[in-house]
Amino acid sequence: MTAAISIQTHPAISEIPASDWDRLAGPHPFTSHRFLDALESSGSVGPGTGWQPLHLSARLDDTLVGVAPLYAKSHSQGEYIFDHGWAEAYMRAGGEYYPKLQCAVPFTPATGPRLLSPDPIVQRALLVGMTQVAERVGASGVHVTFCKEAEADLGAEAGFLPRTTQQYHWLNRDYPDYDAFLADLSSRKRKALRKERQRAQAFGGTIRQLRGDQIQPAHWDAFWAFYQDTGSRKWGRPYLTRAFFDAIHQTMRDDILLVLAERDGRPIAAALNFIGADTIYGRYWGCVEDHAFLHFELCYHQAIDFAIANGLSRVEAGAQGEHKLARGYLPVQIHSLHWVHNPGFQRALADYLDHERAAVGAEIAEVADWGPFRREG
Incomplete structure (x- = not known):
């Protein structure tokens, strides 16, 4: 053949x-x-x-x-x-x-x-x-x-x-909720993650998970600013153009989860995820304000929350990062x-x-x- x-x-x-x-x-x-x-x-x-x-x-x-x-x-x-x-x-x-x-x-x-x-x-x-x-x-x-x-x-x-x-991936062992996942951890690690999430969520604003038509052009404008900052620091210049985000909004917004942190009505940080058949893929993160543990909350813990709530089997949070291990992501x-x-x-x-x-x-x-x-x- x-x-x-x-x-x-x-x-x-x-x-x-x-x-x-x-x-x-x-x-x-x-x-x-x-x-x-x-x-x-x-x-x-x-x-x-x-x-x-x-x-x-x-x-x-x-x-x-x-x-x-x-x-x-x-x-x-x-x-x-x-x-x-x-x-x-x-x-x-x-x-x-x-x-x-x-x-x-x-x-x-x-x-x-x-x-x-x-x-x-x-x-x-x-x-x-x-x-x-x-x-x-x-x-x-x-x-x-x-x-x-x-x-x-x-x-x-x-x-x-x-x-x-x-890489480091989080695997869903049929957890009914985040607390069930925590119950699988050692006592010391369980307490550490609870404290980490509490500190992150006490940054003085709100965290929202946006999908589909909930994502508006203003959200992409804010995310573009976050992405440019991260890209400039990591790679010298961002890989993606602003037009890319407009294109995926038109054709893929139902396959996207945007985790957005806002303070005083203003977006200050966000994590962009893509949703597959059984996996959520964390791709980009950025911020304009630094708050303790907010990166971990938006990129890792919120992705786990979404995977559990939607019956997804895996979270892939991108390349590298041994810091993911302490948050339940295994090699x-x-x-x-x-x-x-x-x-x-x-x-x-x-x-x-x-x-x-x-x-x-x-x-x-x-x-x-x-x-x-x-x-x-």
């Missing part, structure tokens, strides 16, 4: 009908056509950003059977699976690391499907197609980041190198795939990743033991 599958590249997701893309992508918010289109139509990715869309489609005869979000990259920013050291080593050896191909959702460290097809044969054809495109455009390699574990297994069979890193493996055109570098990378996987596995086991949950027995 693989030989009969034809692979095509697309410089804009608008070339692929939304209904066809979403039929293959499923319900995940970040691989939806509307999210990826919002990035492109707003100018957050595209010319001048270092993220040039080069999406793949796979067809069997005239039927679209697979797609993948793919970008030609001229840098390694906005990815969260870090390869800056690889780039330096590659260039010291006399190679050109950029451009490279990135199969990912830009600026979004959230696990989800990347090889968008229910058929493993088509998924493999997409991976092979990526390596062929890399050779054609002179890219150093292909990187598939924040993919599903099954995709990582399939990629390893296809000659890609699997990599594991870690989990994150998967990615890597293929480099240069055989010598590919061999060196394989050796490095073998050692890194073992270290990451040991670290996850050790860190999990430091978690706040009560010890059984």
Whole structure:
């Protein structure tokens, strides 16, 4: 079947009908056509950003059977699976690391499907197609980041190198309310979180959870100011444009939870979340006033409240952050795939990743033991 599958590249997701893309992508918010289109139509990715869309489609005869979000990259920013050291080593050896191909959702460290097809044969054809495109455009390699574990297994069979890193996720053990979650924690941690929430909520204002039509243009104006401040401090300049937030309001506001803190009728902080089929994804936070523990309240505790109230199984609160551990977020493996055109570098990378996987596995086991949950027995 693989030989009969034809692979095509697309410089804009608008070339692929939304209904066809979403039929293959499923319900995940970040691989939806509307999210990826919002990035492109707003100018957050595209010319001048270092993220040039080069999406793949796979067809069997005239039927679209697979797609993948793919970008030609001229840098390694906005990815969260870090390869800056690889780039330096590659260039010291006399190679050109950029451009490279990135199969990912830009600026979004959230696990989800990347090889968008229910058929493993088509998924493999997409991976092979990526390596062929890399050779054609002179890219150093292909990187598939924040993919599903099954995709990582399939990629390893296809000659890609699997990599594991870690994030901190909160898992819902069928808790009826937040107090039931606290009951699973050690007494000391339970008291600490109760005190933390009390202090955060005593900042002198109110906290609201807004969804859908409850979110108004003025809320986005305030959030844009928060986001600009955070982006300037973290990345030098914000990744997303103001138009991006207008675009997702038009097409995705029912999939958004905006947790807003107001004082004296004025927004002072907010956390932006996206809602999936069984997961809430924390993405951006910002503030114009500093209050003790308000960041933790808006980003982590309010997300847990929402997950419990809506029967969601998981909270993913973004990249990094060991401070999440004390708030009930446990370390989990994150998967990615890597293929480099240069055989010598590919061999060196394989050796490095073998050692890194073992270290990451040991670290996850050790860190999990430091978690706040009560010890059984």
